[in-house]
Amino acid sequence: MTTALDSWNDPYVLPLPSSESPVVLPQWISPGNTHPNARYREAVWPLAPLIDNPGTTLFKIDWTGCPALFLVEMKLATWTMINGRLRPTYLQERGVRARARSSASDMRDTCNEWIRLANWLHERLFTGLADCTEDVWRAYISERLAGLTRNHAARTCARLTDLWAFDSLSAQPCGIARPPWDIEGVDDFLPAADGSSQRENSIEPLDPQVLGPLLVWAIRFVEDFADDIFAAWDERRRLTAAAAANRGTAESLATLSEFLLTRVQAGDPLPAVLCRNQLGLARVYISARTGASLAQFDSFTQQRGLSALATERPGPCPLQVPIAGRVGEIPWREYIDFEEATVLMRHLGTAAAIICLYLTGMRPQEVQGLRSGCCPDPEPAADGTPERHLIHSQHYKNVTDDDGNHVSAGEERTVPWVAISPVVRAIRVLERMVPEGELLLSSAHHDIPWQRSYHGALKNSALNKRIEKFVRWVNREAASLGLPDQAIPQDPHGSIGMSRFRRTLAWHIARRPGGLIALAIQYGHMRTALDARTSSGYGSRSRGGIHSVLDIETALAAADTAARLRDRMNAGEKISGPAARRAVTAAATTPRFEGRIVPRTFAKKAAKFLARDGVVLYDNPDAFLICAFKHDNALCEPEPGATAPRQYACQTGCGNAVRTDTYARQARERADEIDQLAAATPEKIARRLRLNANRLREIADTHDATAQPAKVLA
Template sequence: MTSLAVENDPYILPTPGPNSPVVLSQWISSGNKHPNALYSASVWPLAPLIDNPSTSLVKISWKHCPAALLGQVKLPVWTMINGRLRPTYLQNQGVSARARTSAEDMRDTTYEWMRLARWLHERRISSLGNCTEDVWRAYISERWQDGVSRGHAEKICARLTDLWAFDQLGARPAGIARPPWEAEGVDDFLPAADGSAGGENSKEPLDPQVLGPLLVWAIRLVDDFADDILAAWTERQRMFTAAAANRASRESWAALEQLLLPRIRSGDGLPTVQSHGQRKFARTYVSALTGTSPNQIGRFIEQHQLATLAREQPGPCPLQVPVTGRIDGNPWRENMDFDEVAELMRHLGTAAAVICLYLTGMRPQEVQGLRSGCCPDPEPGADGTPGRHLIHSWHYKNVTDDDGNHISAGEEREVPWVAITPVVNAIRVLERMVPEGEFLLSSAHHDFTAQRSHLGVLKNGALNTRIRDFAAWANREAAAQGLTGQAIPEDPHGAIGTARFRRSLAWHIARRPGGLVALAIQYGHMRTVLDARTSSGYGSRSRTGIHSVLDVETALAAADTAAKLRDQVAAGEKISGPASRRALNAAATTLRFLGRIVPKTFAKKAAAFLARDGVVLFDNPDALLICAFKHDNALCEPGPGATAPRQYDCRPGCGNAVRTDTHARQLRERADEIDQLAAAAPGPNGRRLRANADRLRETAANHEATAQPAKAIA
């Protein structure tokens, strides 16, 4: 096959061997005497290509290319050195494109490809053939994060496209996917003119398997453990105050001996705390318990060599506060510990911040700018129904004065945010951690160990560190509590950072995943609020607010649904439902939007995509159907101007419903699962469950009786 390809296509080069020259002889001028190298060498000199005496003699060093991808990168580089790009390819690359470039440009292009190889290797991608469109999007977004000018970014995109082009010119192509900017236009993939990487859409949303347990532990700390932690912190602070005020007395010395001498003699654990990586005697704790002064504690430690014994006989420092928090009905701690409280307070603040970052739609700057009192309890309505909690926040992005000057201090947002219950609970906990009117994430009041007088609020770097530490603590706690299924795995797209939560909210609203993320109904209500876009825009002063992020995720989810339906009918599946013909037309005409990293300009395209009433498809894994959303047909009663259904309120008999054979199979599988539950349920509950299972089977049977192949419907 290789020989035929080489004979019939002059642009395809034969596969080099270990002893093949790096530069083939036809590209070396007769007067060039610079040494060549072999393909197997670790350094490739490009001097044989250089005849200009004023040009530096460049070379390619392979030491920074990961071994797993070395051979795969070397081949297209060798092809670039010795081959030519096709004229048909060059026609679409602009007037500056060349079939062959300079040696210096080849070196720079090679190092750009090596950089990609290192990024792939870090993500355990061991084949260039796995460089799919999705991977391209993720890489190019991260590539701009170090700060790249728009012009240089365009050149980088061209070099990466050349990797795809030269891969095809080798006798053994790796099968690299065509970069998406070649089909969609490079402008949408470039950073802003100032070199920034773009807006929220350029951030990879958090993986559901990561965000689910992270949110579970955050809500658990805020809702279930906060009272215990805050009470323990109050007691700890009281003990510090008491210890500092103690005066020496015979009674306090006697109390000290009564507490510690039996433990010293028996070898039982002594009260200790962790300090600078070592277990040390808990001076303050013991002083507060016994009423002893610092001098008395010091003398006792010296007399009984407690500094050494503390390391040999470490023990807890239980606090006399009740433990009310439960996990699966059991207390989460036997006692709250004096030494652990500061760490728990730190994690509690982080948990509350995670909830606010994720479940509001705010940018990190807005969450950091929230103050105590920002979310007052609402007045009841005229009919006595409770009103919505609103968060009054300050925003900072693009805030200017009348002359167009940037206002660093920001301004209060005209349209407040609507707070769902977990957010209200998180704010209430943070309000208990800081003084009235103070920033909820005040640096000074969240330094629980040293309690230094920091200015301002916790910055993104500090929050990112705390989130990482919180995840590590949650994993230790999950193991200790026997909840290994609630451990937080590593995110495949990198560290959990504050900038990723906003995009993640939109992603989960649009896709409503199951599993540990158990707020689907609340997500649905948030979509209703977001789709309202009241006044100048909910949570926004412009079209680039949270709704643009939501539009992007909804459009990507809808495109995925269309692609999946297209693949299913191509595989021979039948479909049923009143909207079958519309759904097939939509599936046939919807473009594939592969990947989750998208440029910020995609938001306009996404809004236009969703505005096509009647031809946008929404997957509903709870109802086991596809909604070909047409506003006037929808029984879920979407609000005026809504471009998506209320998926949490999907109703039987809707004219937008479509089902496939896969849905019918899933209906029967769910019915079987419900029957198993019914067998273990008491009489009335069991009957209701069996009736539900029967309805699911009836729905599956209706599909099977009415379903048709795509050709028959079209």
């Protein structure tokens, strides 16, 4: 226990706070943080002064749930956690992930864990934390960890240990006992490993049948519909401003009367909007169209009881803007409705966010931290060739200062992201929605149409809801346009969440070298821009970033390829190609991967697995072959040090090619399909198609003439 005398010379021990002391001391508040602080005596402690990450919720600690007998001790321990730093000797015993100061969200969760302990002690008639002895700790932890996963249980034990650690840093420690698991080792206290995990690599990728149409519609919104939506939104705002500025005159009253009564007498629908789940006359729209004031509109419609008619025969409120966007050969809309402009603006922002989340590989927090101007147009190279667009962004995960304290504001990535064209266009759309220098996903500016003063960027929960609403809108639109095949089906693994896009990106790069155009876009982006590992530092200490995720999925895909080849050879299929013997060896020695749970250590094992030059198998169904990748033999011009082929650049005659009976058969089937296409194509194009079909048949014939059973090659 630290005594008062010791604290005079101990820089880690904080002086006692007074009732008027700030909850967060000034030295921990960054200069640009203007969130309100609180006083020690208050019942709610906002942690917003510690939060500079725009994608993070403004957390707070509510003391109303803490038993009164424990409140003084709990407040002091929590205040010490908020403003103090754990000793280096304490951190050294807990590995490289231990931090002197954690994030605001972790502080909130830790404090809630302490309050849970206080309530348990209070229910058993204990009166203070000093009563929490070793035996009490053992009794509590046996109840607390029941039913938890091993990872959750480990975090819980660590947070409870921190209560003892921060109590020792107080000028008036309560004397809580050191938890026994911190002395004996935590493993014996944790539940048995059952494979449960919530780490990134356990997140299921989005189903290809979901992702394909989702990305197609997102790109369609950004590239085809955006100008129409912006024009409609500008017109809606113009009409709204005009209605508010109108002054009632005899002429405007006559125009209003003619506009409404003509429709009433003819039995036509009346312009209507949905307000608070009730249909009513489109007050603002009609006032702006007729020049009547809002008060004049209210008086006129009430005297004639027209509001009820709008409910009986509601009509549209078309905006007078031209429609340029198309779906296929037809315009995507006849007109945009006054109220629909708001919904479409919200969906436009969501579509742009989906593109950025999926086609960059960024973590959600990094997309939420992007600002207008983050992706400037590059200067052309000296030889006139266009340069790549680069995205300059912040990253936040595991960012600490030199003392090991969590840095909420993150830091700029050392190496910018490489942006492909769809991402650049999505960023340009978002830049039109927010002021210069503002967050691209600013909560305030994406609060359409109110633009209330919300903090930071749209949070994960809000964006997840917007994505689900976007999907529902797309499915209604696809049905109305007669395009049921372009609807977005329900994902078999649940809702589409922000965290699944990054995982899906790696999954498709490793396992889908061709197919949907969206996958071809991302494949070219990620493998050409990232395989050379120019950005492997990922902007912080000891981080593999997207590469570790990509290596894991690539290793799993290669193991699946080897397993399928082994099954085909066991079923009697023959193989051919210059790398056939290496492929047989690889198939025989590569273990089959069963299940989906991937431990943290697997990233390094995956990278080591892929580095086995010459005996790693990559499936390439678009080229009707398997690549037994050997760097020096590859004709696809892989980057120096690359451990995977550039499958989209596969070349005929490569020394790494392996072909099976199945691929020979599929090549012939594809040749037949091409011949059918050529029969309905102009002659010049048909000639090229038939040449391609003949080439595929030659490949199949060569296989048939040279293929051998696996036992001959072994």
